[in-house]
Amino acid sequence: MENREISQAVIGRLPRYFRYLGELKDEGVERISSQELSDIMQVTASQIRQDFNNFGGFGQQGYGYKVEYLYEEIGKILGLDRTHNLIIIGAGNLGQALANYMNFERRGFLFKGIFDKNPALWGRKIRNMEIKPMEEMEAFVREKGIDIAVLTIPKGSAVEVAEKLVANGIRGIWNFAHVDLPVPDKIQVENVHLSDSLMKLAYNINQYEHREH
Amino acid sequence: MENREISQAVIGRLPRYFRYLGELKDEGVERISSQELSDIMQVTASQIRQDFNNFGGFGQQGYGYKVEYLYEEIGKILGLDRTHNLIIIGAGNLGQALANYMNFERRGFLFKGIFDKNPALWGRKIRNMEIKPMEEMEAFVREKGIDIAVLTIPKGSAVEVAEKLVANGIRGIWNFAHVDLPVPDKIQVENVHLSDSLMKLAYNINQYEHREH
DNA sequence: TAGATTGTTAATCGATTAACAATC
């Protein structure tokens, strides 16, 4: 669809646009101007128009944007019109929580398996899916065409597991392990470092105290 | 300690510095130059020096930085030298997973309570802490001096709960609900929108396919 | 003292915002 490289700053805003447009659509709103959307989302109308125009004109001068159309188009840009096969590696609390979060399936992320190295968990069912031994992971990724692996394992083993995933054709890793993964450029990694996020919150709380106000 | 406003871009990098310095410290490394750290962390030495200098000089010309000292100082900047009282609101899968994530305690985030509106969960124990009814949350926040609330509830009730938290003196919200919280400026919010993160990963995976390579 | 490396200023780059011509 598109050859220019879009900045990650723009990409990072797309899911939020998508969310707001989905809500507007559900409320039955048919059209919206960048200014109206600006008021709701607290970003400048200028940024909204710039962002959308990275992907070609979705609007109509003098009219604005058709909510449903824009929603669909942003969904396509995000790749939500296709399906992705996803596995979870690490069936601890967080892995189980993510497995049970049904909403991902709605967006085309198909939960295909969950693995753990702990034998005590093997065979136990989560979302009607048996937890499998880690040893079976590599063949599974290769043979079932798994696109995305969710890493919810301790950081000690994360790098090694990531290497195996890459060797077996994974395309993206959603990394909850508290470590940076050294993978080839062609593999996409999205980090969710929860403790980093909490530290940032702590900083902002304490900082506020030290400011004059 | 500091009056200039530090950009969120800088703050966002501090936890990662903290993590790497902690690892270096554990490995027994005593000193490091910005260039060496640059090689390890894959950011420019210039950025490292600029970032640290936002908070005053931590290094020594001709020598570099003392790892342990720098680690301690960044910890202080992040407010990890004090404790924060934290509650979790929503005892679903994610709330339970976070409650069980012991590591936060090590950083001074003290788990003081967990609440849910579902009576079936009341009294059940997580990390030796009984799940309490939502009705008790407001008084608890007020009386126990709770600083941080972790919101792991559906988006439908998140805004209303956030308002109650604010009214009872909360200082920061770690928001996992898929909605933006309209709170006063003095309340800090750190959003973890998991599905946004997954969509971003999906975009990058699909985008890579469409590029020439 | 000479060498190394910071702290800091200056230059560059990229992202955001403003402005306005194009056009529905």
Next chain:
DNA sequence: TAGATTGTTAATCGATTAACAATC
């Protein structure tokens, strides 16, 4: 046609990188 609002260029702002003088 007049009014509204986009698409897009230009201006501004902020963040990153480069350069180098200060100094340990």
